[in-house]
Amino acid sequence: MRLYFAPGACSLAVRIALTEAGLPFTAEKVDLRTHKLADGTDYTAINPKGYVPLLELPDGTRLSEVPVLLQYVADRVPGALAPAYGSVDRYRVMEWLNFIATEIHKQAGPLWHPTTPVATKEAARARLAVRFDHVARALAAQPYLTGTGFGIADAYLFTILNWAPMLEVDLTPFPALVAYRARVAARPAVRRALAAEGLAEDEAAAAPAA
Numbered sequence: 479m480r481l482y483f484a485p486g487a488c489s490l491a492v493r494i495a496l497t498e499a500g501l502p503f504t505a506e507k508v509d510l511r512t513h514k515l516a517d518g519t520d521y522t523a524i525n526p527k528g529y530v531p532l533l534e535l536p537d538g539t540r541l542s543e544v545p546v547l548l549q550y551v552a553d554r555v556p557g558a559l560a561p562a563y564g565s566v567d568r569y570r571v572m573e574w575l576n577f578i579a580t581e582i583h584k585q586a587g588p589l590w591h592p593t594t595p596v597a598t599k600e601a602a603r604a605r606l607a608v609r610f611d612h613v614a615r616a617l618a619a620q621p622y623l624t625g626t627g628f629g630i631a632d633a634y635l636f637t638i639l640n641w642a643p644m645l646e647v648d649l650t651p652f653p654a655l656v657a658y659r660a661r662v663a664a665r666p667a668v669r670r671a672l673a674a675e676g677l678a679e680d681e682a683a684a685a686p687a688a
C-alpha cells in the first residue's frame with residue numbers, strides 16, 4: 479500500500495492505523511501548497527480532490543476519505559482496531575468517525591486560514607469546545623473512545639487534538655482530553671508514526687489542514 483500524506487495533517491491518522499496494525503506501506507509526501515509530490519508530479523492527477531490522505535491499494539485501486547481509509551486498514555487485521563463490520567459495536571465506531579470528521583475536524587477548518595476573521599475563529603473555537611466537552615465526558619469514564627482498547631476512532635481524534643496548540647485551541651478546560659492525548663502519544667506505534675513525519679509528540683501539525 480502507498481499512503482499519500484502531508485506531515486501532521488489528517489493523513490497522520492491513517493499512518494497511525496497502518497503502524498498500529500503492523501501493515502507494510504510506503505509513504506509519499508504531498509506539498510499541500512503546490513499540490514505536487516517531491517519529484518514534481520502533479521498530485522491532482524493522482525487525487526483530483528487535491529487533498530490528503532489517499533491510499534493506493536496493492537492492486538492500484540485508490541481510496542480517499544479518512545473514515546473510509548481507517549476502516550479499510552482496520553478490516554485488514556480483523557478485531558485489532560475495530561469490531562467486525564455489521565456489529566452494533568462497529569456502528570458505534572462509525573458514529574465516532576463521523577462525529578470527529580464533521581463536528582471536530584471540519585469545524586477546525588477556518589482556524590487554519592490567516593484570512594478568517596477573528597470573530598469567525600472565536601465562534602469556531604466555541605463550537606469546538608462544545609464538541610470537546612462531549613468527547614471529554616466519554617473519555618472521563620474509559621481510556622479510549624470505544625472502551626479499553628485503542629481503535630481507529632482514537633487514531634483520528636488524536637490527530638486532530640494534536641493541532642490544538644497550533645490553532646490556539648485551549649484543551650486545559652478538558653483534563654480528560656489532555657490526559658488522553660498524552661496516553662495515545664505514549665503508544666509505541668504512535669511514537670513511530672509521529673517520528674516518521676518528523677513530529678515530536680507534543681508538536682502540532684506542520685501542514686495546512688482545512
Ligand SMILES: N[C@@H](CCC(=O)N[C@@H](CS)C(=O)NCC(=O)O)C(=O)O
Pocket residue numbers: 487488489510528529530531542543544545579686687688
Ligand atoms: N474529507 C476529507 C478531508 C481531508 C482534508 O481535509 N485534508 C486536508 C489535510 S487534513 C488537506 O489535504 N487540505 C489541503 C487541500 O484541501 O488542498 C477526508 O476525510 O479525507
